[in-house]
Amino acid sequence: MIAATGTRFIPRLEQTALVCVLLVPLLLMHAHGIAEVAIAIADVCFLLRSALLRDWDWLKARWLWFSAAWWIWLVVCSLPIPALHLGEGGLRSLVQAVTTVRFLVFVAAMEFLVLRSRPARRWMYGLIAASVAWIALNSVVQYAIGWNLIGWPPGPEGVLTGPFGKPRAGPPMALIIPPAVVPPVAALLSRKGLRPAVGAYALLAASLVLMVMIGQRMPLVLTVFAFVIVACLMRRLRPVVLTAAVVGGLMLAASPVLAPNAYYRLVDKFSNQLEHFAVSPYGQLYARAWEVGIRNPVTGMGFDGFETGCQRPQYFRPTFDGSQPDGGGAKICWHHPHNHYLQALDDGGFIGLLLFSAMGIAWLVPLARGLGRDSDPLRAGLFAVVCAQVWPIQSTSAFTSMPMGGWLFLLLGWGLAEARHRSR
Template sequence: MPYSEKIENRLRGSALVFLCLIPVLLLFARGPADVALSLVGILFLVRSALRRDWAWAREADILALLVALLMLVAVAAPFGEYPGKNFTRGLIWVRFVVFYAAATRWLITDRKVVHILCWVVSATLLLAALDALFQFVTGYSLLGGQKMASFAGRLTGPLDRPNIGIYVSKLAFSVMALAFVARQGFGDKKAFVFSAMVMLPVLAVIFLSGERTASVLTLAGIVAVVIGLFFVGGRARLISIGLGIAGAAGIGALLTFSSRIAGRLADLEHVVSDYAASIYGQLALMGWRFFTEHPLTGIGMGSFEKVCKAEMPPESLEFGCYPHPHNIYMEWLSSGGLAGTLPWLVFIVLVVWAGLRMIRFGEQQTVLVALYLATLNVSLFPFAATQSAFSNWPAILAWMSISCAVAALRVFKDSRALAR
């Protein structure tokens, strides 16, 4: 059957529905969110097969990811500690590569989709933030029923674990990047204003959540946006100064009046001051050790905890064994060795450089560049204590946010904004 516009619209419409469902499903269930992400990729592959169009696989950033996947499956897995498990975990990672390609080259490519995503993702963030704030006031989540006391006073919102801060922080900067494109590229002021207003409760939740990584990385992103606004000049410069003053005052008040947040900051200072002795330092050093023992291929994906228990029994470790080293770069090095990590680093360099190159097009683009780099920073900052890069919930969240940011940059470059 020949490929037609009707088939294209049906495939793209279905994929868009699943794309919009991902952030909603992530609040309540990992499995369905993973299914939605996988279906986006499958529909894209069906479309590529019907059109006999595989040109996207040759584009530099996607090609780097495909090479990383090939290294994980064909090189790291056979020489890993548990080849069968390593091969399976490596092979199913393809869904994130295809999803990234689908989102950035097929779905998020025009005004309509940017508009829809701004409203859907922002509304989802608003729901999550309001529930978390309700939990902060009452002590329990209205949507999920979780109690703050069960998680040492940390917010969860609808989630079943205290990760609401990182959830909203990863999506917040990416949806604002899309909202900026909607405003500057297509004149869609309503979507921009709605997304911007949602950021108020979102930022409150991040800094009230007690999540140190989310708070610090978000603060860095805010600083980048303030600097970006300052360079635009005019009224934007006044807004940047106002945001800087308001942000500094808000954080100062939070640390002054919340002993819980001040205690979390003190804990962070303790970890940073003696990183090697902390749980995060020990896990990172363990990942580095596994890498030095298997520098070319690593130990294979999904093997960190099992290798840890085999080589260093938990009773001999102060903190025991964990499924991953809590640093995505150490996880890549220990799991994929140089074979898998080098193409992954090439991908990171490509997407970061794509953002930096936008600055040359004028001062107006500095805000978009700041939002773009802030999105990448939340997921890719090299010294952060992170969740696993390969587990479904954090990986889905990371690839959703990165894909939206990369797509926002590409759509903006293709819009008329640069011509004005």
């Protein structure tokens, strides 16, 4: 009787999980806290369904084994046991480490349940494409008239903020533009005639021009990197990507006149930071993060280990060029070191770094399965953005911080669902 009653709730659990997952892209745009709630509800529904049906086959996923190993080690390193030099961040660090599992369950829920049907995956594509259009529209309007549709001006140094009040348009666009743009570009190229071909070239070129206009360096680099990966996977898109890169380069060359603020950030400021990288904010953070990591090589300092150790004088090592003996002191400190791999090192030592790296590879293996010279456009776009996000040489936000952590795991779950169910 109890089993039969529980089984009747299965459709409701599945529907609730689907609604929550489809709400996440919209909530990540303007309601990060509610997005956390939606992720939690989707997780609970998925776990309850698994328990009621005794369906735990999803635990066999290899990527989940590696992810769980990293998470378990992160929790162990965050246990507040001073005698063993564990969990120096205290109870708050432990709670954050434990709750990180919500993202892993969320990805599994998307792959094995929520996005197993074609209509659900089409809805997800539509919502991601709508998010791209909303950010793009606000960015263009802000560039043209000086404020976005909500009434906010550009951010510091003229960075276009899209529909946001702060310079947050670039990072999500670097994640969602490729899976949103590559399928229609490929579809246009498959049609006969000049108009579809021109439309395909114009759409991809406009995407890169928009990223140049927004004026955020790392998102532009990651977007170009993702499109290069797509070109490697899809031969018929190589001329389009090359043309878009040329157009983006011409836009950058003309930006001193068309977008002087973008030129300052993308060329002047960027080249100056690279030339004096050791004493730039990023160089200072990386030197401090490395010192924290090598001084705690086995277990790190637990979740948010960089934030815990950054202000402690024993970690004030010189910058990489030796010009600043204290590496900038406490005033350079931030919540995270702006690099996923240095963050993993500070959180869990070299073991944590190794497990984190293995987790990233474990994600890419199923995402890449079946991709080749004539890859599916959507899968190629999703693989490209995840690959770009796990690339180690870049400046990043904190790995699990919202909204960027939410975007990454949302696209990862979607990509794994496409890889598992699309061919079926």
